[in-house]
Amino acid sequence: xxxxxxxxxxxxxxxxxxxxxxxxxxxGLIFCAYFLNIKVPTYYFFPIMVLYMIFNGSIGYWESWLHxxxxxIFYISLNKLRRRQKYRHPFVCYMLMGTVFGGMxxxxxxxxxxxxxxxxxxxxxxxxIFEALLFSYVGMILRDSQLKIKLxxxxxxxxxxxxxxxxxxxxxxxxxxxxxxxxxxDLSMMMFDIDHFKQVNDTYGHLAGDKVLQHVADVVHTVxxxxxxxxxxxxxxxxxxxxxxxxxDLDSTEPIVKEIFAALNHLDVNIDGxxxxxxxxxxxxxxxxxxxxxxxxxxxxDSNLYRSKRNxxxxxxxx
Numbered sequence: 001x002x003x004x005x006x007x008x009x010x011x012x013x014x015x016x017x018x019x020x021x022x023x024x025x026x027x028g029l030i031f032c033a034y035f036l037n038i039k040v041p042t043y044y045f046f047p048i049m050v051l052y053m054i055f056n057g058s059i060g061y062w063e064s065w066l067h068x069x070x071x072x073i074f075y076i077s078l079n080k081l082r083r084r085q086k087y088r089h090p091f092v093c094y095m096l097m098g099t100v101f102g103g104m105x106x107x108x109x110x111x112x113x114x115x116x117x118x119x120x121x122x123x124x125x126x127x128x129i130f131e132a133l134l135f136s137y138v139g140m141i142l143r144d145s146q147l148k149i150k151l152x153x154x155x156x157x158x159x160x161x162x163x164x165x166x167x168x169x170x171x172x173x174x175x176x177x178x179x180x181x182x183x184x185x186d187l188s189m190m191m192f193d194i195d196h197f198k199q200v201n202d203t204y205g206h207l208a209g210d211k212v213l214q215h216v217a218d219v220v221h222t223v224x225x226x227x228x229x230x231x232x233x234x235x236x237x238x239x240x241x242x243x244x245x246x247x248x249d250l251d252s253t254e255p256i257v258k259e260i261f262a263a264l265n266h267l268d269v270n271i272d273g274x275x276x277x278x279x280x281x282x283x284x285x286x287x288x289x290x291x292x293x294x295x296x297x298x299x300x301x302d303s304n305l306y307r308s309k310r311n312x313x314x315x316x317x318x319x
Contacts, residue, residue: 001028002048006055014057019109023127026105027134029071030098033078035138045072063112067105074101091135098131158235160210161217169234169242170294176246177294180287188245188253188286190260191301195279195313197239208271212278213239215269223263227256242301250286250318257284261316281308282316 005025012018032038040048049068050059058064074097081093103124110120156168164172173189180187194200194216201209217235220243224231234242243260245253261282268275283304291297304317311317 001032004028006052009052009056013055016113018056018058019113019115022105022109023123023130026102026127027130029075030078030131031134031138033075034082034094035134037079037082039079040075042072042076045075058112061112063108067108067112070101070104070108074105077101094135095128095131099128102127102131161214161235163217163221163233163235163241165234166236169236169244172232172234172244173294173298176244177287177291177297180246181291186247186249186252186286187297188248188250188284189297189301190243190245190253190257190282190284191236191240191305192243192260192264192280192282193237193240193305195281195309197278200276200278204271204274204276208276211271212269212276215267216241216264216278216280219263219267220260223256223260227259231256248286250284253284253286257282257316265314279314281305281313283308284316284318 005028008021008024009018012020049072053059053064053068056064077097081097106120106124106127109115109123110117115123156164156171158165176187179185194212197209197212200212213235217233220233220241224233224243230246231248232244234244236242243256245256261280264278264280266277266279268277270276283301283306285297285301285304287297288300291300300319304319307319308315308317
């Protein structure tokens with residue numbers, strides 16, 4: 001922004017119209033101070049202001065000094081206004097501050113260059129219009145960004161359990177698999193599902209089944225957060241969940257896997273005054289040199305899960 005301001009001013013230095021680009025320069029400063037919220041300490045701001053006046057050949061004018069002091073106060077005030085998000089009408093506060101300070105800054109220019117009143121009001125009015133347009137434009141960009149973030153969250157999260165879904169799992173496992181294979185890093189995965197979950201739905205209804213899934217996800221999140229937030233839980237199917245352990249070998253996963261297993265087995269979920277007791281079956285494995293793609297890894301973990309189910313359920317199979 002400094003390069004932009006100095007470059008614009010370089011074309012007008014020493015001319016009687018050196019005020020001509022002031023509105024563009026002010027809009028640039030407003031953008032930095034309010035929208036980017038860049039804090040410039042006074043001990044930096046003041047020397048830059050003096051350097052600008054020397055560059056512009058205006059250091060000997062009291063109007064330039066007054067203009068510089070007002071500009072510095074304006075910048076700091078915009079910083080403070082931006083940091084205080086409690087205002088009910090931020091646009092009104094922003095416009096009021098911009099209009100008042102803009103008027104004072106242009107008054108300094110009117111006095112220094114003996115500008116006609118018509119020019120003074122015209123430039124002041126243009127500044128107010130530019131400020132309003134800048135606020136609207138940046139607001140539109142922010143709303144669009146927030147919408148994209150919400151859409152991304154919606155696309156990557158399971159609406160029922162608030163856990164990341166299969167799409168998020170696929171993206172993450174592809175990245176981690178490539179990184180682990182390339183850099184020879186450990187990577188392990190746990191897969192589990194709820195035993196006889198269809199019976200829960202058939203006996204108590206799908207709403208009861210939904211509550212069981214939500215409770216299971218909450219319990220696993222609690223265990224993971226207490227151990228290592230880098231470990232991630234995903235709901236990859238109806239009652240199937242995957243837990244990815246970046247940087248973990250099989251021995252390292254054991255404490256967390258066993259804690260999740262213990263927390264979920266015989267967990268009682270109260271539905272309308274009746275306790276539903278659940279159990280889980282688990283498969284665990286780690287990345288192998290033989291794995292050429294993430295699906296090879298996934299298939300092995302999945303096979304371990306189904307081995308647990310074939311061998312009586314409510315058990316952990318590690319291979």
